[in-house]
Amino acid sequence: MGFLFKKKPTILYIKPEFASKRASAMEVVVSAPGKVLITGGYLVLERPNAGIVLSTTARFYAIVRPIYDEIKPDSWAWAWADVKVTSPQLSREASYKLSLKNCTLQCTSSRESTNPFVEQAIQYCVAACKVVITEKEKKDAFDKLLLQGLDITILGSNDFYSYRSQIEQRGLPLTPEALASLPPFSSITFNTGDTHSGTKPEVAKTGLGSSAAMTTSVVASLLHYLGAVSIPFPGKQYSENGNRINNGLDLVHSIAQSAHCIAQGKIGSGFDVSSAVYGSQKYVRFSPQVLSSTQDSSWRRLPEMVSDVLKQKWDHENKPFSLPPLLTLLLGEPGTGGSSTPSMVGSVKKWQNSDPTNSQEIWQKLADANSLLELQLKNLNKHSQEHYDSYKHVISVCSRLPHNKWIEMVSDQIGDSIVKSLLDTREVFLQIRHFLREMGKAAGVPIEPELQTQILDLTMDTEGVLFTGVPGAGGFDAVFAVVLGDAHHNPIISTWTTRGVLPLLVGENPNGVCLENGDPRARDVSSAISSININ
Known part of the structure; x- marks a missing residue:
């Protein structure tokens, strides 16, 4: 596109496919x-x-x-x-x-x-x-x-x-x-398309x-x-x-x-x-x-x-x-085959209609856990706004440690409060995963398949990981993680690659x-x- 280079005499170096445009x-x-x-x-x-x-x-x-x-x-x-x-x-x-x-x-x-x-x-x-x-x-x-x-x-x-x-x-x-x-x-x-069905x-x-x-x-x-x-x-x-x-x-x-x-x-x-x-x-x-x-x-x-x-x-x-400051979204492609979201949604709806009492109970527990996660993320945002230096220090230190070591690394009241919010956020997301697995088991659909569960549990124990799960309707399409600090300097990369998960380059951008x-x-x-x- 020539108009991008009005001040550059080096336009001759443009690739041929753009030179004609x-x-x-x-x-x-x-x-x-x-x-x-x-x-x-x-x-x-x-x-x-x-x-x-x-x-x-x-x-x-x-x-x-x-x-x-x-x-x-x-x-x-x-x-x-x-x-x-x-x-x-x-x-x-x-x-x-x-x-x-x-x-x-x-x-x-x-x-x-x-x-x-x-x-x-x-x-x-x-x-x-x-x-x-x-x-x-x-x-x-x-x-x-x-x-x-x-x-x-x-x-x-x-x-x-x-x-x-x-x-x-x-x-x-x-x-x-x-x-x-x-x-x-x-x-x-x-x-590969199905040539017989057209x-x-x-x-x-x-x-x-x-x-x-x-x-x-x-x-x-x-x-x-x-x-x-x-x-x-x-x-x-x-x-x-x-x-x-x-x-x-x-x-x-x-x-x-x-x-x-x-x-x-x-x-x-x-x-x-x-x-x-x-x-x-x-x-x-x-x-x-x-x-x-x-x-x-x-x-x-x-x-x-x-x-x-x-x-x-x-x-x-x-x-x-959006995610609180210094938290990073990372996605991985498991390579275990895609899932049909419409089919999975249809199965969940069929289960709701056939078992309204049990489905409503799980539905409500999941809704409550989702609301609680939103509240915890807002608390982390509040910490970052009111005590940014302490917040930044905690994120930096905890990004290099597994979650069971986080609380040992702070000695002041503010830092302790920030770490508690981080741990509470982890615990809430574990509840969300639990209720999603229950829903999947009851409805007969692989919302969090066993292969994904193994990868997610291993990921949760990796240094600097806040929480991890399957996005949207779940299945085999992808896994995601929210980590402390820069994801590309986090051990999660090697954790995923050794398990056949391809870490993607995509991250969050709120625009x-x-x-x-x-x-x-x-x-x-x-x-x-x-x-x-x-x-």
Whole structure:
């Protein structure tokens, strides 16, 4: 992207694939993060149960630019606009005609290259713009942008996908260094498809909510590009008093939730989309009735349906929430095969209906433990605010010791109070794991499989580990740990690698959707160029 290098005469060093991409003043790049649900698995499906969901450094990027620099004089009479969607990591490109009247897409390329989440995001965004953009000047600009065509490129951070097989094929160890050696936005490996049933091969993922992050990035980039919202740059999401600045994010959320639910064929809890929009948070789901009008669209045009959705009272909660200072989130990929979240959720619901008394008892105990963990994390935040030097010292010392040695290393009242909060936090999370295992056993689903339990118990005994578990609905997809201090200098790395768990590079980042300075692929080129000394 040439515009990133206006002050650099070294533009000749740009990789060939970027040299052909001319800078455009109309280009918009927006990113949205992946997620890790550390509490609230299953419970978050029902109001008013809350879940703590952390947004991550893994992000999806959507790049929107016009297909045509100019439009023909007679283009205002056209009924269709061109749309192109490119996914370089999948080596896929899809082309469409967009109905300017109904806001619907007709595919003009192979359906093998299409993505239902992207298609619904585009349709719902254009329909939303027709509803919310009413000023004549903005409406004229919106119409012109559509007639110039929409060229959309989608990129996902490596963290969303499993590159375990590539690392093993290269004979490399399962270490963060081996994972970091892969180029950014590497090509993605597909699982083997079922050719007899005609199903598409699936992408091997790490469970960070790729579909929600992708949908949100496309929605936010289009709404910004077409003039309906103003997405903030990183660090601009909050005011000086700590309140979240909206900047149209509620519109992004409503449209992203709608598109995501339609694409996946059901109204889910929505925590993954909410964290992609707003960032790390304490989440309570919206009432499903909010999206009831999207479930039967056979008799309504899309703009009318979207207008109805936007008029609804969205009653979700998304209070900002992040880990206390100097605590680090680390994720690992066990490599034991993925799990079907819808199937597991279905089994848990079946168990609830067949055994309401026992299920309600476990459900309530788990909800109480989740609330207690939130309280303990808030206590640690309070300690860090009121006694930061003592807090920092305790975290530093305890990060090098197993938990049963922590209390021996402090001799003052403040330090003792901080250590007690750390130990109480550990104990609460052990209770959460216990109740999740009970739920899984009763429902007949592997929420915390035995293989995961062995790894988690070993991890809990590792120096500097506060707590560890299986995120979201559990299963075999991933394990996570919250550690004291810098995770990449923690023995947990060797603990995991010796047990066949690949430590991922992803961590927590509380920011939600945000505007980017340019194509993230060119950013890596820029970094490389700036490191070159020319005499």
